[in-house]
Amino acid sequence: MSPDIVIVGAGPAGLCLARALSGHGLSIVVLERQAEQALAEPAFDGREIALTHGSQALLERLGLWQRLPTEDVAVLRDAQVFNGPSLFALKIRAEQAGAERLGHLVANQAIRRAAYQAASECADVQLLCETGVRAIEQNQGEMKLVLQDGQVLQPRLLVAADSRFSETRRQLGIGAQLKDFGKTMLVCRMQHEHDHQQVAWEWFGYGQTLALLPLNGRQSSVVLTLPPREIERLQQLDAAIFAREMERRFERRLGAMQLVSSHHAYPLVGAYARRMVGNRCALLGDAAVGMHPVTAHGFNFGLTGVQLLSDTLLVAQGKRQDIGAGAPLAHYERQLRLATWPLYQATNLLVELYTSDHLPARLLRGAGLRVAQGLLPLRKGIARHLTARG
Numbered sequence: 107m108s109p110d111i112v113i114v115g116a117g118p119a120g121l122c123l124a125r126a127l128s129g130h131g132l133s134i135v136v137l138e139r140q141a142e143q144a145l146a147e148p149a150f151d152g153r154e155i156a157l158t159h160g161s162q163a164l165l166e167r168l169g170l171w172q173r174l175p176t177e178d179v180a181v182l183r184d185a186q187v188f189n190g191p192s193l194f195a196l197k198i199r200a201e202q203a204g205a206e207r208l209g210h211l212v213a214n215q216a217i218r219r220a221a222y223q224a225a226s227e228c229a230d231v232q233l234l235c236e237t238g239v240r241a242i243e244q245n246q247g248e249m250k251l252v253l254q255d256g257q258v259l260q261p262r263l264l265v266a267a268d269s270r271f272s273e274t275r276r277q278l279g280i281g282a283q284l285k286d287f288g289k290t291m292l293v294c295r296m297q298h299e300h301d302h303q304q305v306a307w308e309w310f311g312y313g314q315t316l317a318l319l320p321l322n323g324r325q326s327s328v329v330l331t332l333p334p335r336e337i338e339r340l341q342q343l344d345a346a347i348f349a350r351e352m353e354r355r356f357e358r359r360l361g362a363m364q365l366v367s368s369h370h371a372y373p374l375v376g377a378y379a380r381r382m383v384g385n386r387c388a389l390l391g392d393a394a395v396g397m398h399p400v401t402a403h404g405f406n407f408g409l410t411g412v413q414l415l416s417d418t419l420l421v422a423q424g425k426r427q428d429i430g431a432g433a434p435l436a437h438y439e440r441q442l443r444l445a446t447w448p449l450y451q452a453t454n455l456l457v458e459l460y461t462s463d464h465l466p467a468r469l470l471r472g473a474g475l476r477v478a479q480g481l482l483p484l485r486k487g488i489a490r491h492l493t494a495r496g
């Protein structure tokens with residue numbers, strides 16, 4: 107079979123790309139290792155994805171936003187950052203950018219379901235599940251993929267969108283700068299006594315990092331970052347004891363708390379690919395840029411990649427150029443690096459500074475928040491970045 111494009115990974119990034127390229131005379135195959143049922147009805151995975159206005163606009167154009175159930179979409183009005191036991195908070199307000207909200211929080215499960223529905227409607231997109239690429243052969247400008255069942259595909263372009271630990275990236279011989287933060291993030295939904303007023307909290311405590319993402323009603327996604335052994339201990343706790351521990355960790359700022367979902371743990375490893383493209387191939391989503399979740403930009407960057415790669419390929423296709431040729435792919439690489447590298451680096455620096463419990467770091471981070479709070483243009487800049495529609 108010789109499709110125009112093969113995408114490995116039917117995660118939100120891979121499926122959004124398939125949808126964005128559909129309807130332009132290209133044949134697209136998406137390969138996924140999971141069963142189709144797991145894509146059609148994805149399990150709750152604890153992730154609540156903060157989406158910027160720009161990401162929302164793209165999801166609307168791709169026909170995903172309209173498919174999200176209202177109960178799975180919550181308003182993210184403002185955000186505040188605390189340091190240590192201090193009650194002082196750096197506040198980022200939507201109104202600083204003349205907007206009503208900084209963005210929305212959407213359950214990853216709902217995004218995945220909507221992405222599957224949107225892609226499976228496309229006649230030019232073929233989904234092959236419970237399979238993967240056994241071998242890749244690249245010869246004189248040609249790409250040959252041997253699948254696990256022995257099937258052979260010869261696409262004009264291969265897109266790897268198979269997560270930050272991408273096997274396809276490896277098979278293509280593309281390295282990545284991996285950053286292991288040595289911590290694990292635990293996420294779950296909790297009900298609480300006091301109102302969150304649709305404000306997200308990031309709280310860099312000493313010895314732990316806590317975040318609270320406001321959902322609908324008096325529920326929030328609780329995000330706790332600790333060394334892996336401590337997270338394992340918490341996962342063993344009975345729900346009531348777990349809730350008491352969370353109340354204590356949040357210093358009862360939200361009053362009584364109750365666990366209302368399963369909890370999920372993610373080891374914190376960042377990834378930035380050394381090259382975004384190669385001979386007839388490109389990387390997308392977490393396979394290209396796997397962010398630390400603290401700045402909530404992983405999928406937002408995945409969507410930036412979808413926009414950049416689909417625009418580039420469709421322009422090449424419109425001019426009857428080879429979509430797997432070097433020039434369009436080099437353009438995609440330049441644009442993606444420009445859009446992602448500064449925040450990737452800034453995020454890693456922020457994590458280093460705000461999770462270090464050494465005295466100089468503690469003092470510097472407290473001072474940093476106060477300086478940032480005094481810099482209205484900086485806070486306005488962040489708010490504008492989050493609320494810009496594209």
Ligand SMILES: Cc1cc2nc3c(=O)[nH]c(=O)nc-3n(C[C@H](O)[C@H](O)[C@H](O)COP(=O)(O)OP(=O)(O)OC[C@H]3O[C@@H](n4cnc5c(N)ncnc54)[C@H](O)[C@@H]3O)c2cc1C
Nearest residue numbers: 115117118119139156238268269391392402403404405406
């Ligand atoms: C706790 C947490 C909170 C987050 N919060 C935010 C947030 O607030 N905002 C934000 O923008 N982002 C956030 N993110 C990041 C976001 O979840 C990811 O960026 C996004 O899910 C990546 O999508 P993807 O499609 O690139 O990869 P994935 O979601 O990892 O999907 C990859 C797909 O490829 C398949 N696959 C893997 N290997 C193979 C293979 N070899 N062959 C075939 N198929 C394969 C997998 O089964 C999967 O379906 C968060 C992440 C975490 C962990």
